[in-house]
Amino acid sequence: MEYRQLKEIEIYPLRDLSYDFLGIHFENPFILAAAPSTDNLTMVHRAFEMGWAGAILKTTSVEGTRVDLAYPMMSTFDHEGRKLFGMGNIDLISEHHIDTVEYNVRMLKKEFPEKMVAASIMAGRKEDWQSLVERLEKAGADLIECSFSCPQGNIGEDPGKMLAQSVSATELTARWVKEAAKKIPVSIKITPHVTDIVEVARAVKRSGCDALTASNSIQALMGIDIRSFAPYPSLGGKSTYSGMTGPAIKPITLRTIAEIARNVDIPILGTGGASTWSDAVEFMAVGAGVVEFCTVVMHYGFRVIDDLKSGMSHYLDEMKFSSPAAIVGKALPNIVMHDDLPRRTVRSHINEKLCIACDLCYIACRDGGHMAIDQQPSRVPDVDRERCVGCGLCQHVCPVDGCIEMQVAV
Numbered sequence: 160m161e162y163r164q165l166k167e168i169e170i171y172p173l174r175d176l177s178y179d180f181l182g183i184h185f186e187n188p189f190i191l192a193a194a195p196s197t198d199n200l201t202m203v204h205r206a207f208e209m210g211w212a213g214a215i216l217k218t219t220s221v222e223g224t225r226v227d228l229a230y231p232m233m234s235t236f237d238h239e240g241r242k243l244f245g246m247g248n249i250d251l252i253s254e255h256h257i258d259t260v261e262y263n264v265r266m267l268k269k270e271f272p273e274k275m276v277a278a279s280i281m282a283g284r285k286e287d288w289q290s291l292v293e294r295l296e297k298a299g300a301d302l303i304e305c306s307f308s309c310p311q312g313n314i315g316e317d318p319g320k321m322l323a324q325s326v327s328a329t330e331l332t333a334r335w336v337k338e339a340a341k342k343i344p345v346s347i348k349i350t351p352h353v354t355d356i357v358e359v360a361r362a363v364k365r366s367g368c369d370a371l372t373a374s375n376s377i378q379a380l381m382g383i384d385i386r387s388f389a390p391y392p393s394l395g396g397k398s399t400y401s402g403m404t405g406p407a408i409k410p411i412t413l414r415t416i417a418e419i420a421r422n423v424d425i426p427i428l429g430t431g432g433a434s435t436w437s438d439a440v441e442f443m444a445v446g447a448g449v450v451e452f453c454t455v456v457m458h459y460g461f462r463v464i465d466d467l468k469s470g471m472s473h474y475l476d477e478m479k480f481s482s483p484a485a486i487v488g489k490a491l492p493n494i495v496m497h498d499d500l501p502r503r504t505v506r507s508h509i510n511e512k513l514c515i516a517c518d519l520c521y522i523a524c525r526d527g528g529h530m531a532i533d534q535q536p537s538r539v540p541d542v543d544r545e546r547c548v549g550c551g552l553c554q555h556v557c558p559v560d561g562c563i564e565m566q567v568a569v
């Protein structure tokens with residue numbers, strides 16, 4: 160057997176990715192979201208050494224708070240062979256109370272003064288919210304993120320209802336938190352599970368809090384075993400709704416961030432479905448100032464930071480942007496209401512040179528479009544320009560990039 164020397168993979172030369180956001184200096188726009196990866200000092204330490212710009216330590220609470228975890232807590236939404244297209248968890252907040260997290264913040268700031276060290280908090284009573292803020296500020300945290308959106312959370316006696324699902328409770332609690340923070344910025348982590356995300360964002364803005372983290376996981380039922388009828392993740396045949404994260408929720412997060420950014424003037428930390436540097440660019444283009452990552456790290460490890468930094472460096476050079484901050488909001492002017500969309504006549508055009516005659520466009524158009532694609536003896540399909548309305552379905556089922564384009568009809 161012949162062994163060949165693997166060529167060293169070329170990594171695009173890194174450039175300066177640093178900028179300021181919320182009055183904090185970020186080495187790059189990539190930070191770790193509150194999750195198992197940030198619940199352990201050694202792990203965050205390793206992530207910082209590998210190049211992550213910051214971390215939100217997993218949500219903590221006051222001493223004495225009961226955190227009653229149930230295992231197994233993970234399940235996945237695998238799609239057409241892709242593992243963890245969505246990931247479900249029934250995790251709760253950290254089992255480490257504020258005393259441990261205070262210590263972790265101190266240690267991390269001592270060793271990595273240039274990194275952004277934030278902590279996430281959750282409480283019920285005003286005095287507990289405020290004491291968490293005060294203690295973390297004293298410990299040296301750069302930012303506090305308040306979880307108003309744990310999918311397993313509840314407001315008082317209302318099980319399953321998240322704080323951020325009530326506009327009035329959001330505003331009141333956010334005021335308590337902001338009142339206690341002397342200098343550091345506070346971000347409220349919200350849920351997309353509301354009728355009007357803008358109302359929630361306005362409530363946070365009115366409270367005086369500095370930012371929003373948009374947005375937490377999506378409540379989901381991850382699947383059912385069709386023989387035992389046990390839902391996933393099955394705990395002796397029983398389960399509950401999961402918080403779904405990962406690539407499957409990215410479009411929901413993009414819409415949430417965009418809708419806030421178009422209507423409320425408040426800085427946004429983006430989270431929910433970002434896995435790559437280009438996902439981060441998309442999050443920033445609709446208004447996120449920095450991007451938090453969780454599922455991709457749980458799947459592939461902290462090392463994904465290398466790709467994130469190198470991809471972002473290449474992109475900024477290509478686009479001639481001076482800093483990641485230049486991306487923020489770039490796509491917002493292009494998001495309009497349906498009434499304001501340009502009305503043009505477009506038609507499908509199939510590039511015969513690229514067509515592999517798989518018939519997917521023909522079948523999709525025949526059974527889901529306008530019966531405008533005909534099969535040819537050569538098997539390269541032909542678009543009937545009279546029947547084609549330009550819906551775009553064929554372009555999206557085509558497996559060959561660039562083979563089908565929607566062209567403006569003249």
Ligand SMILES: Cc1cc2nc3c(=O)[nH]c(=O)nc-3n(C[C@H](O)[C@H](O)[C@H](O)COP(=O)(O)O)c2cc1C
Pocket residue numbers: 192193194195217218246248250251252253279306348374375376404405406408430431432433451452453454455
């Ligand atoms: C296992 C697990 C535990 C999590 N725990 C917390 C938490 O304690 N507090 C919190 O605010 N978010 C928590 N999250 C949500 C993440 O911070 C993040 O917002 C979410 O996973 C979406 O980002 P992603 O698609 O990059 O994973 C958790 C997510 C996972 C997967």
